[in-house]
Amino acid sequence: MLDIKLIRERPTFVKNNLSRRGNPEFIEMLDKLIALDKKWRLDLTELNKLRHKRKKATNEIASLKKINKDISNSIKKAKNLDGLIENLEKEVVVEKKKIKEYLLKIPNLLHETVPIGLDENKNVQLKKWGEIPNFDYAIKNHIELGTKLQIIDIKRAGKVAGSRFFYLKGSGVLIDLALINFAIKEMTNKGFELVEPPYLMRREAYQGATALADFEDVLYKIENENLYLIATSEHPLVAMFMKEVIEEKNLPLKIAGISPCFRKEAGSHGKDTRGIFRTHQFNKIEQFIFCTPEQSWLLHEELLSNAEDIMKKIGLPYRVVNVCTGDIGTVAAKKFDIEVWMPAQNAYREIVSCSNCTEYQSRRLDIRYREKEGAPVKGFVHTLNSTAIATGRMIVAILENFQQEDGSIIIPEVLREYMGNIKKINL
RNA sequence: GCCGGGAUGGCAGAGUGGAUAACGCGCAGGCCUUGAGAGUCUGUGGACCUUUAGGUCCGCAUGGGUUCGAAUCCCAUUCCCGGCGCCA
Secondary structure, eight states: OOOHHHHHHOHHHHHHHHHTTOOHHHHHHHHHHHHHHHHHHHHHHHHHHHHHHHHHHHHHHHHHHHTTOOOHHHHHHHHHHHHHHHHHHHHHHHHHHHHHHHHHHSOOOOOTTSOOOSSGGGOEEEEEESOOOOOSSOOOOHHHHHHHTTSEEHHHHHHHTOTTOOEEOTHHHHHHHHHHHHHHHHHHHTTOEEEOOOSEEEHHHHHHHSOTTHHHHHOOBOTTSSEEEOSSTHHHHHHTTTTOEEEGGGOSEEEEEEEEEEOOOTTOTTSSOSTTSSOSEEEEEEEEEEEOTTTHHHHHHHHHHHHHHHHHHHTOOEEEEEOOTTTSOSSOSEEEEEEEEETTTTEEEEEEEEEEOTTHHHHHHTOEEESSTTSOEEEEOEEEEEEEEEHHHHHHHHHHHSBOTTSOEEOOHHHHTTTTTOOEEOO
């Protein structure tokens, strides 16, 4: 959510920034918001005047009553104002609500370094790491590999839960858990505190964590309850501190969230339908940071480098892209994606997403900071998030990149200690 | 799920139908002091208008209701605590 004061004081600046997203709807919304805000302030001032009049009348009643004088005239005077006040009150409430709605829909301001572009094709490659493997035999995709090795069962998952679900079995489970444990070690070594969040969240909290428009497409709602399954641990992690004031000595607050993620993936029909690249449920270890505005851009780079370290240690070739204005989403001011090489697709595909959300989430959730206890609040914290490891996609990458001619898989060395020191997954 | 208790500023906590939501802690500033501390004075919820100063309204979990007037009375909802029940 943007600061309404900033919009009032520097409307052109905000408009220019929003226009970089290339969606005229946002400009329309902003114009409507500005006009509505103006009207709201006028009406509010008028309402306050009326309320003042009534207040004076009721005070009069109190003092007349004390000296046993007749109050029927004064009561009439006060009652006459009621209708006017009630009507204007309703108007003001409706206006305020609409203003809030616009504010919740208008996306975050973009950092100046975000490249302009309509879609992911305009994302700018920043760096590349690792050698793309050269296979001198016909390679298999992760579905063939996983099925043959009996570590992934998509068919039976379809029978039981529908498409985009999967069973992991045997060594598949071990890799999944090894990835989690490896990520835990990496994050702990880098000073992150481990957190297992609730997997369900109330609407009030969820609305602060993400954009309203994302709800229906992405989130599973529990029937007859005000609860949603989390799409990523980022959401319960940021909401964890809603309505709180954090002391500066505790910033930056670094958290590693561990949880399954549930996503409807509505609107992605036909995209990545086969296999476990895009599924309704997967496990993820997430990096999350609360910090001061001064710290956030440096920490954004740090989160990226943490995620890159993991890629390097596992040994997967990847590239980093600076996500462009059309692809960046509502809440981020700037976003890096790490894309891993997927041999069977002959392409780099997203495996890590690393965002600086500046104060967009914290303003919605009212997460502020102050110098120390009792001191006045300084402002809203900045929030950042980045994937550490999303196990589903990582398993796809490992199977495809480390496959051997006979269909076996070489296990990356860093994972072996968590898998009983086996080096290979064989049939 | 049932019964009971509760929700007031950054924190603690009074106020049970009538003007400014008390006192305190913390924090900020002034005075005092070589400095710190102690002491002392002032300030310390939000919004809007006007801005040198100031003015007005809102705010006691949320939403309704009663009343000329609600933190206070009534109804509903949410959350927290305790007890009982159920349960991995």
